[in-house]
Amino acid sequence: MLWEYANYRKALVRNRHGVELTVKVQQINGHIYDYTSDDKKGKHTLKITPEALASHNDEIEFKCTIKNSRKSLNILIHPREVLLINYDYFQWHDPQNNLDNDKYVELAPGSEYSVIIKYYDANCNTLGIKLPLSFTFQTVEENPHRFSIVRSINISVGVPDENADDETGPSPFKGKPWPPGIKVMPPVPYKAFPYTHSIPKKYWKVLLYGIDNWHGMGQGNGNDFEIVKEIKEAFEPGYVTAKNYKKYWHIVLWMEEIAQTISLQQYNMENVSHG
Structure with missing residues (x-):
């Protein structure tokens, strides 16, 4: 699945066959996160300061909600491994204790099901990490169809945004003007060494x-x-x-x-x- 993610991610990130997957960060104590979702790329990005992360016990939870938008057919959620890379910082669990026990979950039309992905990193000051996710489904019909939808969670702790506007003012490190009567000597011309040296x-x-x-x-x-x-x-x-x-x-x-x-x-x- 990780190989498919690397090679066919653009096709696998789309919601399809009547299944919709949303990933949202869980708000804690009213804290407003810098959280964005790029649906075209299936990319969910969270930016947070080390201080804000520490104030929430060094952990962030992401709620992944699966919805069956079909009108008549049920959908099966496969109890496969959701995290495609095993990071010590991430864990996932099913609050309803179904997928964790290798059970299939069947969704009727219009119903939803959620799992939680938890990020935890104690005493983190700087981090930039990308976690690929994969959810596997199967249609309940005479000729069942199996497919997957992938996403990625990107967490940035204490890393500046390269795309942010430059709000820095004038540099405080300014020298004083030269006093009058100072003669500045021109630099000595630089003579580069030859790039090749022939054998005598x-x-x-x-x-x-x-x-x-x-x-x-x-x-x-x-x-x-x-x-x-x-x-x-x-x-x-x-x-x-x-x-x-x-x-x-x-x-x-x-x-x-x-x-x-x-x-x-x-x-x-x-x-x-x-x-």
């Missing part, structure tokens, strides 16, 4: 063949062997300075770049014409 040519051949294999392959001249010696000393300097530390990592990066070049060569194609 004198190191390329030695690193390509490999330091350990250089003698065995009989490669290079006397100057090449001096480069091999230089690289080996850079790998094992015996002590660490800012200069040899920098050189060590330069060589490591050069070797990595050469290794990538060799790896890509396996994808080379021969005798291929451009299409």
Whole structure:
């Protein structure tokens, strides 16, 4: 059902086949909640401050009412799991103790049935959470039809509304004007570092063949062997300075770049014409 919710939610949020599903937040002590419902998206959003949540024992109840608007046929409510994701913050129960006991509930035309979804989170200061719901029904007729209606409850605790109007005034952090006679020096032009650094040519051949294999392959001249010696000393300097530390990592990066070049060569194609 969670997979169907993710892929076919736009179709499943609609009231259909004579069944209407409404989700309302339960008012407590006359508190006015910032609660909105988007019927097209099946989205029910509650925004509340941490202080208001704490004043109501850190819990909010949502009443989900199912109504059979058909003229003649009864509707069965399946005792399936309503919450598609198991959050510790949410629980659901049937005040009439029918669906909780895996019983089917049959609704006659014009009748209603309600279940309660409770949100509870102690000492919550900031939260943004979305809970998908699903109710499954079946028509009572010769050829019964099973279908589901889904909704989502979105709770925002202490999270500012990004769509709200910006009511902030001028910034209180303002500096005093510069006194007369102050000369402002222009900034030094920024010189960006180059994005690429080529491998020095004198190191390329030695690193390509490999330091350990250089003698065995009989490669290079006397100057090449001096480069091999230089690289080996850079790998094992015996002590660490800012200069040899920098050189060590330069060589490591050069070797990595050469290794990538060799790896890509396996994808080379021969005798291929451009299409």
